[in-house]
Amino acid sequence: MNWSFLTHGAWDYAADARGYTQGVMLDYTTPTWALRFARTAVPVESNGYALDEALGIHYGDQIEFETDLPLRLQHGPMRGSIIYYRNKAQMFAYKDAAQIAGIASTDYLAIPRSEQTKTGYGITLMAPFDEEAGVFFRYSKNDGNFEQYNFVEIDQQWSVGGVFTGKAWGRGQDRVGVALATNDLSQAHRDYFSAGGKGFFIGDGVANTLNYAPERTFETWYRWSVDDINTKVGKLQNSFSVGWQYILNPGYNQDRGPMSVYSVRWHSEF
DSSP states (O other): OGGGGGGOOOOOOOOOOOOOOOOEEEEEESSSEEEEEEEEOOOTTTSSSSSSOOOTTTTEEEEEEEEEEEEEETEEEEEEEEEEEEEEEEOOOOGOOOHHHHTTHHHHGGGGOEEEEEEEEEEEEEEEEEEEEEEEEEEEEEEOOOOOOSOOSSEEEEEEEEEEEGGGGEEEEEEEEEEEEEEEOOHHHHHHHHTTTOOSSOOSSSSTTTOOOOOEEEEEEEEEEEEEEEEEEEEEEEEEEEEEEEEEEEGBTTTTTEEEEEEEEEEEEO
């Protein structure tokens, strides 16, 4: 459930405040590799709801190459991918932290912005153990020079995790997941928060209150498979999950945390 594991943490992917966008995508897929390109709309304002429809002026470009790797496991080959992205929008630069932090502490959207281009990349390795089980490794990084415009306050991230079945204890339909992520900010990004700046998710708004440290997140969950329910329109499949997150240095501040987050979920589908 933690956004550190939703995708590449440092991929500031073009989307509105709810994660939606519009644009054009080209995808060429073969049995062993795939190449994808997309140009999609960024919001008019940082983390805003309205999308900027001028795709020739402001946009998010991303190109991804995914391929099988030479190492083959029992349930298929290892898979690798690399993605590069470029966002063009009205953004502010963190190097101007001293000048803009005072404005950000009271009104984030009032900060003067100008035409900027932000870039980054991400690498993924995946190893399958079963149809619904395997492990992953991700690394992502962006240039760290400009504001986090669409996604989360992460400039560099390492993450690793996996999903496993319950076959070992006679619950083959159950699943257990575990993952660990380390998130970092660029030096310019840290300077901005240290000067009293705020983002759309974190920041004290007071100078010299950031006792910086990388934010580390551990998450685990267990999903019990519940018996299907027969209905007139087919089988209703059900599952019940519990989860736990443990977060060190939340908001990149050693003076906060550690904190735990617990979750419970019921899922039904036809």
